[in-house]
Structure formats: C-alpha cells, structure tokens
Amino acid sequence: MSSRGSARPATRRSRRHLATAALLVAGAAVAAALGPRSPVAGSVADLLHRGDGAAIGEADGVLPDGATVSDVRFPGVADLDPALLGALRRAAASAADRGVQLSVTSGWRSPEYQDQLLREAVSRYGSAEEAARWVATPATSAHVSGDAVDIGPAAARAWLSEHGADLGLCQVYRNEPWHYELRPAAVSAGCPRMYRDPTEDPRMRR
Ligand SMILES: [Zn+2]
Numbered sequence: 001m002s003s004r005g006s007a008r009p010a011t012r013r014s015r016r017h018l019a020t021a022a023l024l025v026a027g028a029a030v031a032a033a034l035g036p037r038s039p040v041a042g043s044v045a046d047l048l049h050r051g052d053g054a055a056i057g058e059a060d061g062v063l064p065d066g067a068t069v070s071d072v073r074f075p076g077v078a079d080l081d082p083a084l085l086g087a088l089r090r091a092a093a094s095a096a097d098r099g100v101q102l103s104v105t106s107g108w109r110s111p112e113y114q115d116q117l118l119r120e121a122v123s124r125y126g127s128a129e130e131a132a133r134w135v136a137t138p139a140t141s142a143h144v145s146g147d148a149v150d151i152g153p154a155a156a157r158a159w160l161s162e163h164g165a166d167l168g169l170c171q172v173y174r175n176e177p178w179h180y181e182l183r184p185a186a187v188s189a190g191c192p193r194m195y196r197d198p199t200e201d202p203r204m205r206r
Pocket of ligand 1: 149179
C-alpha cells in the first residue's frame, strides 16, 4: 500500500518529464523541418496562406524555384505518380544531354493549395467561369492526384513539346504549354489531340 502511495506522485512526475521531453523533441523536429526550408524563404510559400491563417508551404506541394524531378525531399515532387516521375526523370536526363535543364514549377498539390490557387484565379480573372479555363478545383485537378506537372523554363517546354511524346509525356491543354501528363500510348501513337483549355476536358466536369 505504502509503495503504491509513493508510486503515484513518481508516476505523475515522470509523466510530466515525458511531456516536457515530448515538447522538446517536437521543438527539435520543427527546427529540423524549418532549417532546410530557409533557402526558399521569400518564395511563393510566404505569399500563399490558407483561409484559416495556416501557411501553405512545401508540405502542400509548393516548390522552390529551380526544383528538379530529382528533388524528392519536396512532397510536390515525391508525391507524383511514380510512372509519371519515372518518365520525367528520363526526359530530364535526355534534355540535360542537350544542355537543357528541366525544372518542375509545380507538381503534386494538396487540396488546400489547389483551393488557394483557384481562389486567386477567381480574384485575378474576375469570375469562376474564366478561372476554370486555367485552374481546376481540388476535386478535379490532376495536380492534386499527382498526375500532372508544370514544366519550366521555356527551353525545357520547347524540348518536351518535341521529344516528350517519345517518353509518354504530353501537353494536355493548348493554353497551358507548361502542363504535362503521362499518356503511355503516346510512345507508339503520339500524343492525343490537345484540349483548347481545361473547360473542354471531360474530367473537369465531374
Ligand atoms: Zn498544371
């Protein structure tokens, strides 16, 4: 009995210690997570914020300038469909042989990030109808499902428009020369006819 009585405060104390230790570990994890992000401070990540005030950042798929298909430390690259990522890596290697650097300006996006982009587009273009020509909803975006990438710079887009089909990489929308998706049949049959813009895409009407 007496040993139990003395054990209780000890247990409480050790729980407090555990809680403190957990906080310290959490703090260290946050510091570790923030450390590598400092080089991209001032990027678009700092400009985009969720409606609830939480920042949209790399965990939502925001990529720093010059991110490549090999930068798997970024969810925007790592969470792409593996087959798409494989084709992009082959493309990047071939392009590099020709002195062309292929960057991913946007890849996988969280639904929150996509929603933020959509709201910005509605604000910029003045109506939901016009915004729909450029930005999909979180429910329909091929970026949110990890099936689309936006490629830059212009030289890389020019290279992809000429050689992408050989790797199954196709531009999908005529008004978005940066947006590519995987179309495996393109390797033998060529890329399918492009939609004028996303409003022609049946996937956008779900
Ligand atoms: Zn895109």
